[in-house]
Amino acid sequence: MHDSELLADRFEAHRGHLRAVAYRMLGSLSEADDAVQEAWLKLSRTDADEVRNLGGWLTTVVGRVCLDMLRSRASRREDPIEDTFVPDPVISPLTRIDPEQEVLLADSVGLALLVVLETLEPAERLAFVLHDMFAVPFDDIAAIVGRSPAATRQLASRARRRVQGAAPEPEPDLTRQKKVLDAFLAASRGGDFEALLSVLDPDVVLRADSGPLVGGAAASKLVRGAAAVARQALTFARFAASSRLVLINGEVGVVALLDGQPMSVMGVTVADGRIVAMNILADPERLARLDLGALAG
Known part of the structure; x- marks a missing residue:
């Protein structure tokens, strides 16, 4: 050699x-x-x-x-709008993590x-x-x-x-994370505002990164507070119906699909049984560069 x-x-x-x-x-x-x-x-x-x-x-x-x-x-x-920047997520199936991603996720970096x-x-x-x-x-x-x-x-x-x-201290148990996220998605699909409030921390922060300005207006947004985030969740109820649970940086998250194509990736942080942070990447260019092999099958 x-x-x-x-x-x-x-x-x-x-x-x-x-x-x-x-x-x-x-x-x-x-x-x-x-x-x-x-x-x-x-x-x-x-x-x-x-x-x-x-x-x-x-x-x-x-x-x-x-x-x-x-x-x-x-x-x-x-x-x-940089206040709404969401880092690249590392996406894995709920059931297994790719060996290369395992190194990235060691010691959990949500x-x-x-x-x-x-x-x-x-x-x-x-x-x-x-x-x-x-x-x-x-x-x-x-x-x-x-x-x-x-x-x-x-x-x-x-x-x-x-x-x-x-940085909130996340719930370490994936089963409990999934239970909270399932409740959030069910409430979104059903348009149940009160149910949404029950799974959101009063001080929850939603950060949505949709990429560069679109048509002269910023599509990205930063939303604070349970009521405001719940109202935002209701406007995206149609995506909740076609979402898929995955691991995002070692925590349970969601990939929203439209006609089988990823529209957004949402990482959530659960603490004390409620969602305290939601970070959504919806920038089409950055989504296209992500490895979304976790969605196969």
């Missing part, structure tokens, strides 16, 4: 981990793949024999690439958490993701963000406080 093939094999052994890091950093599956590919190009131009800890080196490279991508993204985001990560500054997100989710030492992270280890520790601490204050 040639040296290049050996190097490729060594890289492939780390690909799943690197993609998981990049996905948490970016909330985009396609951008995560781009970041991993950039790490491979960097490795192929490097004397790998000089790298003592390949996994750590690659994680650092991916972190630096993601940080640059986040900074570039932040410089472009000035439109208020859509609600990814939405909160979107509100962090790039350096905060990097410090939090690498340290809190992947146990990368602060000394290594400091070299990426160009700050002292102490300042980097503060970045992670600040991010941690924001995450803990904003």
Whole structure:
């Protein structure tokens, strides 16, 4: 086997981990793949024999690439509709999870958490993701963000406080999640406003990302409060009738179909027996790029 093939094999052994890091950093599956590919190009131009800890080196490279991508993204985001941005969901059947997706979903990174990560500054997100989710030492992270280890520790601490204050603690039992979501869908299909209120947390937040402006008007929306979200659910009752339950980022969610074609993907977060967050992706271009093999059969 040639040296290049050996190097490729060594890289492939780390690909799943690197993609998981990049996905948490970016909330985009396609951008995560781009970041991993950039790490491979960097490795192929490097004397790998000089790298003592390949996994750590690659994680650092991916972190630096993601940080640059986040900074570039932040410089472009000035439109208020970004409040409705929903990260790419990872979709699996309720009965099984694909091995490649299993790495992405390890330690559960729900859509609600990814939405909160979107509100962090790039350096905060990097410090939090690498340290809190992947146990990368602060000394290594400091070299990426160009700050002292102490300042980097503060970045992670600040991010941690924001995450803990904003990301709801989800119900871990899938059966209980499914029971709540089934009740929500049944109430939507039946047009039962009171039943909808009973399964929605009073402070529930619905975020619907429909993509770029359509005809000069924003189709995306942010809705807060049980009554407002219940009214919104009633307007989409026809989709509830043709929806299919799947796992979305390890939690029970819904893919809404129209004539057999996916119209939206909805991740929900259930806590204390009620829905506390609903994140809907309905951007046709992004839906077309998702792996919806979970719908087969």
